[in-house]
Amino acid sequence: MPTSPLRVGVVFGGASGEHAVSIRSALTVIQALRATENQERFEVIPLYIDRDGRWWEPTVAQRALDQNRALDANDLPQPLPAPGLRHWPVDPDTVDLWYPVLHGPNGEDGTVQGLFTLMNKPFVGSGVLGSAVGMDKLAMKAAFAAAGLSQVPYVGLNATDLEDPEQREQLLTRLEQELGYPCFVKPANLGSSVGITKACNRDELLAGLHQAAALDPRLLVEQGVKARELECAVLGRRHLRASVVGEIRFDADWYDYETKYTEGRSHTLIPAPLPASVSQQIQAMAIRACHAVNAFGQARVDVFYDETSGQIWLNEINTLPGFTSQSMYPTLWEATGIPLPQLVAELVDTAQE
Ligand SMILES: Nc1ncnc2c1ncn2[C@@H]1O[C@H](COP(=O)(O)OP(=O)(O)O)[C@@H](O)[C@H]1O
Ligand SMILES: [Mg+2]
Incomplete structure (x- = not known):
């Protein structure tokens, strides 16, 4: 007897500076949830949050996805409600599990995770604590310090x-x-x-x-340190797994906004050319970083590595890492042997653990 598919509510966009990246991440996540191998398992219900924080139903969400761009006031159904979450755009009982694909404030920071918790529904990624601590660099660094993890002064x-x-x-x-x-x-x-x-x-x-x-x-x-910039992806709940380590190289003094988002200014090396012992240290550090802030489900942990001294410093954790087809998080898992459709399925399974 075929079982009915799990209804996955994918929430994307958001009142954050990373709105546009979120739309691209959502396209990748949804495509993977709808891939042939997942077709019978999942039904995707997309919800779009506009730049002013209003939540929109699947027909509007699909439009943002089809056009791969932010919908502004003129594109949205009128009359526009006041900014912010005013009403729930679908019957909450038509969604079995939530999958937030939101980067930055108002989505990666525990706010949306609190909402899903109050709804008593499982959701992909960290809970309120891990999301909030991971978002605030001061809280994050205090938690890392308490766990004895190495950081720059x-x-x-x-x-x-x-x-x-x-x-x-x-x-x-x-x-x-x-x-x-x-x-x-x-x-x-x-x-x-x-x-x-x-x-x-x-x-x-x-x-x-x-x-x-x-x-x-x-x-x-x-x-400031002069160091290579390395990243490691983490997946799982009770038992966290770390991916191969990747490296970002760029033609700039440091990895600023312009360099991050200009085509051709940076590239990745996956896996990073590193001695095995250094990779292993970074993988262990990535898992300890997740434990330190109570992050689970998915996380990308970024470190600095000075190859002259051999020193590794933990830089930051991202609890809702970029998920575009070019993003480090899915690419690192692909290189570790988990292709995209399997990765999103595992993230959903993890949320149900
Ligand atoms: N202490 C540091 N020493 C050297 N470079 C740094 C340092 N902190 C940040 N950077 C540079 O700035 C970039 C962005 O800093 P980061 O703390 O990762 O902020 P964000 O959360 O915006 O990515 C890093 O990728 C790195 O290139
Ligand atoms: Mg960073």
């Missing part, structure tokens, strides 16, 4: 620390003494390198701090 601060001129001068002196130059200034809660600057002197440091402070009340400054 850093200082966390609040935007308000810059207000008083005297306090600001003291802070700059402290940053110079503790971290030196070059250093990297980051807003705690963005992504895609948005708001990050490299500072090589006090003027650049102050300018970077003001720029980051305009985007986020929580900031951090990190000692």
Whole structure:
């Protein structure tokens, strides 16, 4: 007797700077869920969140997918409701499992995970805690430090620390003494390198701090390291598995927004040319990083590796990694022996564990 397919609600788009990438990721996920080998297992119910956070039903969602672009006010059914989640676009009982494909704030940060938890439905990826901790670089680094994981030296601060001129001068002196130059200034809660600057002197440091402070009340400054950038994908729930390690190479001083999103400015090496022992250390570190923040289901862990000293530093965890056909996460699993249709099926299975 054939069983009826599992109805998977794929939610994509979102009120985040990574809206467009989310649409491309959703296209890849949905195509894989609808692949021949999965056809009888899953029925996809796509839901689209516009840039203002309104949730839209499958017919509108399918339009965003078909056009592979953000739908703006003119493309959406009128009259437009107020921004934000106003009503649930489908009967919640017609969805068996949720699959969020949202990057950045309002989706990767525990908000949507909280909603699914309240609905009492399984969903792909980390829960509220892992998503929220993974999103905020200060919370993430505190959790990594508590787990004894190696990271570059850093200082966390609040935007308000810059207000008083005297306090600001003291802070700059402290940053110079503790971290030196070059250093990297980051807003705690963005992504895609948005708001990050490299500072090589006090003027650049102050300018970077003001720029980051305009985007986020929580900031951090990190000692700059000269290192290779490596990434490892993690999959599973009770038992986490790590993929082969991949490397990003780029023709820029560092991996800034422009370099990330300009065709031909970067390329990947999969697997990364590394001694086996280094790969194994990074894989073990990736799993420990997930445990440290309570991330599960899927995660991509990024590290810095200085081949001269052999030092490995954990950089960050992404609990809802990019999932376009070119993205590192699915590519790393493909290279590890898990093709895309099997990967999405395993992610769904993991959510049901
Ligand atoms: N401490 C550091 N030393 C050297 N390069 C860094 C450092 N921190 C960040 N970078 C560069 O900036 C990029 C983006 O930083 P990251 O913390 O990964 O932010 P995002 O979450 O936006 O990807 C990194 O890929 C790397 O090229
Ligand atoms: Mg990064």
